[in-house]
Amino acid sequence: MPETAAETPTPTTAEAVLTISNLCSGYGSVQVLHDLSFEVRNEIFTILGANGAGKTTLLRTLAHLLPVTSGSIGFRGTDVTHAAAHETARLGVGYVPQEAAVFPDLTILENLQVGAMIGDRAFDECLEEVFQTFPDLRSKTHLRAGNLSGGESRMVACGRALMQDPKVLLLDEPTAGLSPLYVEQFFETIESIHRTRNVAVLLTEQNATKALGIADRVMVLSLGEGSTPVDAAEMTKERLKEAYKL
Template sequence: MADTITEPTTDTVLEVRNLRSGYGTVPVLNGITFDVRNEIFTILGSNGAGKTTLLATLARLIPVMDGSIHVQGQDVSNMPAYSTARLGVGYVPQESAVFPDLTIMENLSIGAMIGKRSTEERLEEVFDTFPDLRTKTHLRAGNLSGGESRMVACGRALMQDPQLLLLDEPTAGLSPLYVEQFFETIELIHKTRNVAVLLTEQNATKALGIADRVMVLSLGEGSEPLDAGDVTTERLKEAYKL
C-alpha cells in the first residue's frame, strides 16, 4: 500500500500507520497507512473489504494487532474506546447505532456526557442540523425508521463535540431521497462545525461528490489516497484491483 505517505501537517487529525487488526488472531486489515486532515476523507470498498473493521478499530472497539493510530498527535493504539472518544472521536456504526430503549432526546443527551458546553446548546445545534428530530424527541429510538435512526446516531456523535467524525456507511439501506439529504448534511457538518469526517461508502459516485480525498480498501489493504478531483474510472479500477 501507500509507501509514499506525506508527513503529517498541522491540521492532521488522524494518523494511521501500518495498521493491522482483526478478530481473534485473524487479521482483516493488513498494514493500512493514511492521514486525515480537516477534510472529508472517504474510504471506498466492496463488501468484506474491511471498512467496518477499520472504523471500529479507529474508534478503539477492536484491538490493534500492529501499527499505530494517533488522534490529534496522541497515540491511541492502546487506549480504551472511552478515552479515545474524549480526544474528540465521534463514531457512528452502520448497524445498531442507537439505543432502542431510550427516547431520541435521551439518545442525543447521552452524547453530551463529555465536553464542557451545555447540553441545551449542543441540542439546539443538532436540531438545526437535523430539524426533523426536533418534534420527535419523545419517541423511542427503537421505533424509528432507518433514516431517522441514522440522524439520531449522527446527532448523538455530534453531541460529543467531535474533532473527527467516523461514519460507517451512513447511507446504507436508505431511500434515494434520504441518501441525497444525508450527503448534503455531512458536507454541512464538515463546513459549519469544522469537523473532519472519515466515512466509508459503497456508493462511489455520491461519496466522491462531497469528498476531498478518497482511499480504496480492498481485501484489507488500502490504496494510496487520491484527491477526489483526480479520481477517474481507470484509477478507481486500479485501486479496486479490478
C-alpha cells in the same frame, strides 16, 4: 480538552487529525487490515470498498472497539494506539456505526443525552446545533428510538455523536439502506457538518459516485489493503477499477 503535545514523535503533518501508521487489525488470529498508512486532515476523507473489504473493521479499530494488532494511531499529534474507547471519545473521536446505532428503548432525547455525557459543552447549546443539523428531530424528541425509520434512526445516531462535540466523525456507510431521498439529504448534511462545524469526517461508502461528490480525498480499501489516497477529483473510473482490483 488539553492540547497535549506528542510525547514521542509520530510521522504526521501539522494539520493531521488522525494519523494511521502501518495499522494491522482483525479478529483473533484472523488478520483483516494489512499495514494501512494514511492521515485524515480537516477534510472529508472517503474510504471506498466492496463488501468485506474491511471498512467496518477499520472504523471499529479507529474507535478503539477492536484492538490494534500492530502499527499506531495518532490523534491530533498524540499517540492513542492503546487508548480506551471512552478516552478517544472524550478527546474528540465520534463514531457512528453502520447498524444498531441507537438505544431502541430510549427516546430520541435520551439517546442525545447519552452522547452529551461525553462532551464538555453546554447541553442546550449542543442540542440546538443537532436540531439545526437535523430539523426533523426537533418535534420528535419524545419518540422511542426503536420505532423510528432507518433514516431517522441514522439521524439520531449521528446527532448523538455530534453531542460529544467531536473533532473527527467516523461514519460507517451512513446512507446504506436509506431511501434515495434520504441518501441525497444525508450527503448534504455530512458536507454541512464538516463545513459549518469544522469537524473532520472519515466516511466509508460503497456508493462511489455520491461519496466522491462530497469527498476531498479518497482511498480504496481492497481485502484490507489501502490504495494511496488521492484528491477526489483525480479519482477516475480507471483508477477506481485498478484500486478495486477489477
